Amino acid sequence: MAYYYLVAQLPYLVYGQQLPLSSQAFRVLCAHALSAGDAALLGGCSLDPEKSYTEPPVPTSSRFINEWRAWERTLCLNLARYRAQKRDNGASIEPPDSPADAALAAKAAFALESPLEAELFIDQARWNAIEAMQGLDSFSVNMIYAYLLKLLLMERRAAFKVEEGFAEYKGLYDAILASASKGVEK
Numbered sequence: 001m002a003y004y005y006l007v008a009q010l011p012y013l014v015y016g017q018q019l020p021l022s023s024q025a026f027r028v029l030c031a032h033a034l035s036a037g038d039a040a041l042l043g044g045c046s047l048d049p050e051k052s053y054t055e056p057p058v059p060t061s062s063r064f065i066n067e068w069r070a071w072e073r074t075l076c077l078n079l080a081r082y083r084a085q086k087r088d089n090g091a092s093i094e095p096p097d098s099p100a101d102a103a104l105a106a107k108a109a110f111a112l113e114s115p116l117e118a119e120l121f122i123d124q125a126r127w128n129a130i131e132a133m134q135g136l137d138s139f140s141v142n143m144i145y146a147y148l149l150k151l152l153l154m155e156r157r158a159a160f161k162v163e164e165g166f167a168e169y170k171g172l173y174d175a176i177l178a179s180a181s182k183g184v185e186k
Contacts (some may be wrong), residue, residue, distance in 0.1 A: 062142075078095045107127035130149050
């Protein structure tokens with residue numbers, strides 16, 4: 001189904017720009033414009049679509065949502081594998097290698113020194129994946145789903161507070177060093 005009127009009134013989104021409307025306002029806007037089935041699927045669109053990634057997600061009737069969930073699952077499981085390898089306790093599940101761009105994004109993000117840079121890198125990779133998945137039909141329901149996910153990414157980025165995050169990181173780091181030095185003194 002095409003949503004010409006709905007899509008035509010939406011501001012164009014660019015990664016890194018100011019948020020033109022909230023995801024909640026967008027959901028309200030869509031509530032009356034979408035078919036019942038499309039609205040139900042929109043309700044399931046999120047940046048963290050599954051509570052647990054141990055099993056592949058249950059397929060929906062939307063190709064876009066299925067691809068997004070598979071992409072996000074691959075990203076999260078690969079990040080978990082790299083974190084487990086860093087702690088020397090191995091991953092409990094072998095992460096999928098497909099989609100390859102999700103697995104590569106996890107590897108590249110994990111190699112970054114700064115946690116903020118890694119988060120921003122991951123969000124840019126998510127944005128790029130969403131754009132690739134949405135397809136060429138600008139008025140399709142996939143565009144609506146992609147738009148919501150992009151708004152959620154923009155809200156997430158707006159929530160980052162660099163100075164507060166660094167102060168928290170520094171405090172935790174200092175506490176770990178103090179704890180470690182007390183253990184050495186004993």
